[in-house]
Amino acid sequence: MNKWVGKSIPLNSGLHKATGEVMYLDDIEFPGMLTGKILRSEIAFGKILRIDTSKALAMPGVKAVVTHENTSPVLYNGLVRSINDDWPAQETIFNEIIRQYGQPIAAVAAETEKQAVAALKQIVVEVEEWDPVLDLEEAYSNKIKVYEEGNRLPETVKEVGDIEQALADADEIIRTRLDTPMVHHMAIEPHVCVADWDKEDKLTVYVPHQGVFGAQIGLAKIFNKPYSDIRVVHSLMGGAFGVKVGIIIEPICAELSKQARRPVKIRLTRKECMVGTWTRHSARLYLEAAIKNGEIIGMNIREYLNAGPTCGGTHFIPVAQSAKLFKLYGFPAMKFYASPVNTNTVQQGAMRGFGSPKLFTSLEIMMDQVARKLGVDRVEFRQRYLLNPYDPNPLSEIDLISNARSKDCLQKGKELFGWDEKREEDETYWYGNGVGMGLHGNGVAPHAPDITGMTLKLNEDGSYNLATAICDHGGGSYTVIAQIIAEILSISPDSIRIKKPDTENTPYDLGAYGSRNTWVGGNCAIEVATVMKEKLFHYASQYFGCSDSELLLEDNTFYAHDRKESVSVRDLNNYVLYTFKEKLIATEYFSSKHNAGSYGAHFAKVRIHKETKKIEVIKYVAVADVGTAINPKLVEGQLQGGIQMGLGYALSEELLLNERGKPLNANLKKYHAFHADEMPDDLTVHILDSHEDYGPYGGKSIGEAATVPVAAAVVSAISHALDGLLIERIPVTSSYLEKSLANHQ
C-alpha cells in the first residue's frame, strides 16, 4: 500500500501562490536594472530601407539602442536540442528583411519603462512593403517566396500498407478537409526575461523557461560564447503551454544588457505575447478514406503546416504527429504526408499537444463521416479499429504500444455519458452528441535521447534538497516528483525542497516539453531516491550491526531488532559524517527508452440555437488513460484545463490576420478564450484504472493528452446536431455555421 503515490496531496507552493507571496520574475527587481522595450514591424513582409536611432539614443535615461545594424547577425534556430542539430536556421535577433507583422526591428534599454517607450517613438524607420504570402497552399506553390530558396521546409512521409492500392481497390472514397487556426497560448504570465551581461563578460539570463539547457544552446551560438559563460536560471512560471520552450526575447534582452552593461528586464505586453511570440501552428489537412465492403481499407492524410516566417521546431511537428497517428487505429493501409511551409503570418510554434489536436480532430471528423455513411453507431465504429493493448506498432518496432487502453476509455466514456445516436431538437435548439478520441506521448524516446538528471542531497536535519532542471509549469510536476521520493524514502513530501532549473547548478534535462515530466522525471526520481535509500540502508545496517533485511525505514527513522531500537535519519546522517566522513548525496541520470501513449475518449453534448446559431457545450465527459494517477486531483486539474483550451480551439479561439498579414484581434477582448461562466457545468473527468509498464509507479503523462480529443468531440457533436454537416474549419463559429448551413441546403 502506497503512502504518498496515488494520493491527492495539495500542490507544492500552493498557499504562497494563493496569498500572492510567491515571486514571479516580473515581481523581482535586480540592482541597477534597466527596462527594455521593443519596436515592432507594422508590416508583414518587406525591407527596412533606413533606420535612424540617433534621436532615441539621445533621449533621457536611454542606455542602449539595438537594431540589425549593431547586433549579432548569426542565423540560428531557437529550438534546437543539441549543439549539432542541423534544423533549418532562419532566425536572427534582428533582420533588415521583415517577414511578419510584429517582428522586432529595434529595442531600447532605459532607466524607466516610460523613458524606454518615449525613446522607441524617436526611432525613425523607413520600410518598403511587399505583398505577403499567408495562405498555406499558396506558400507551398512558391509563387511568393518568403526566402529566396522557397517556402518548403523538410517534409515528412510515413506509410504502412499500400495506400495507392487501397484507393484503387475502394468501392468508395470519402474526402474531407479541415482548416485549423492560429491559437494564442494565453499563459496569464506574459513573456518576461532578465539578462545580465556582467563586467566579466558572463551572461546570466533569468527566465521562466521550459528548458534552460536548450536556451543555453541558442544563446551560445548567437553570441559565440562558451557554454560555461552562459548561465540560464529558471524563474517561477506563470503558465507556458509550449510557448516558453524556445528563445524569443532572450537574445534581444542579452544584446541590450551587453551594450548597456547593466541587467535589463523585458516584459512583453499582452499584444506582444499574441503577435510577437508564437501561436499554435495553423494547418490545412486533406483526408481520403478508402472504403470497401463496409470497412476502411485505407486512410490517406495530407497536411500543409504553417511555420510562419521561421522554421523553429515546425518540421518536427509532423514527425511527432505520425508517432501518435499510428498508435490509435489500425487500418490496413495508412499514409501521412506533411509539408511545413514558411509564410508571412505571425510566428508559429509548439503548443500543448504538439500537432496532435489538429491531426486527431481531422481524423475523427473522417471517422464520423464514414460511420454515418455506413450507418454504423459512431462509438461502435471506432471500437472496430482501435488498437488493443500490446498490439504491434505498425510503424515502428521500437516504439511500443504497450498497455494502450483506448478501447476501455471509449467504453467507459460511453457509459458515463449515456451515449445515444438519437438526435433531439426542440423549438429553439438542435442538440447533438459527439465523441472524440486521441492520444499524446510521453517524452521524445525512443527516437531521440530523452534524458534527465537529479541530485538528491540529505541535509543535517534529515530534510532533503532535490536539484532538477525539470521545471514545473504549474501543473504540479514538483508535487508528483516529491510524492515519489517521499514514497521511497518514507518521508513527508514537504521535507523535500526542490531547487529550480539552473544550467550552473542543476543536472541536465532536455526540457519540460513533450509531456516528459511525470514519465522521465518520475522515473529519475525513483532512481535517485532508490540510490539514496540503498546508501541509508547500508549505513543503518552498520549502525545497528544487522542485515538490511532486518531494518525498517518508517517516517524518516530506521528501526531494528523488532523495533526495539531506532535511529532517525538525522542522527544516522551525523553518524555517517563523523564515522565514515561521508556526505550523503546521490546523482542519477535517467534515459527513457519507451514512449507510451496517454489516451483519451471525450464526449460532448452541444445545443445550437436555431436562429443565432450560437453553440453551447452543455455536457462533457472525458475519460483518460494515464496509467496510475500519481496524484489524481492534479490529473483532474490537467484534464479540466485541457478541456478549457480545447473548447476554445473548437469554438472560439483564433488569431485573425487581414489580407496584409496584420492582426485583427490581438487583445483578450476580441480574442475569445472560454470564461468561467461558459464552461459546461455538467463536466465529468474520469481517470481509468490502469497501469503502464514503463511508467513510474505505472503512471504516465496527462498535460498535453488532456486537450487532444476535445475539439474532435465538440465538432462531432455539432455535426451530429446538424444532420451530419461536414465541418471544414475550426473554430466553428456561428457565422461559419450560418454559411455552411446555407451551402448545405
Added chain:
Amino acid sequence: MKLKVNDKVYDVILEEKETLLNMLRNQLKLTGTKYGCGTGDCGACKVLIDGMAKNSCMIMAKDCENKEIVTVEGIGTAEHPHEIQTAFVDAGAIQCGFCTPGMVVSAKALLDSNSKPSRDEIRQALKNNLCRCTGYTKIIDGVALAAERMNDHE
C-alpha cells in the same frame, strides 16, 4: 497624494497617467497584483476598491484618493491565510498561480456580499477572471468550499 491600501496609508508620488496597478507594483511593491493584459480583460490585476473587485490596470491611481483599497496581500498571508486561500489550496484551485490573486480578490468580493452563493453565482462572479490552467472547475469548487467553511464557523 495619500493612498490607503490594506489598512495602511501611504504617501505616494503620482506620475502622469499612472494606473493603480503600476502604483501598487512599482511604488508600493505590492507585487501580488499581476499584470496579465493591461486592457481590463483578464482580471489578474483585480483589487478591492471599497469592497468591489476592480481591474487595477484600468483605474488611474489619482482617482483612488479616499478609497479603501485591498490587495491580495491584505486578504491573507501564508502565516495568517484567509479561508478563501486555504480552500483554494485544498480544492486544487491553483496551478501556475498567476491568475490566483485576482481570483481570490473576486471571490472575496463575492463572499462579502453573498455568503451562500450558488454555483452559478460563483461562475458569474469569476467570469471576468481568465485562467488558462485549471478550466475553472476547481476554482469554483474552491470558492464553494470557502463559503461552506466560513458559514460553518459562524
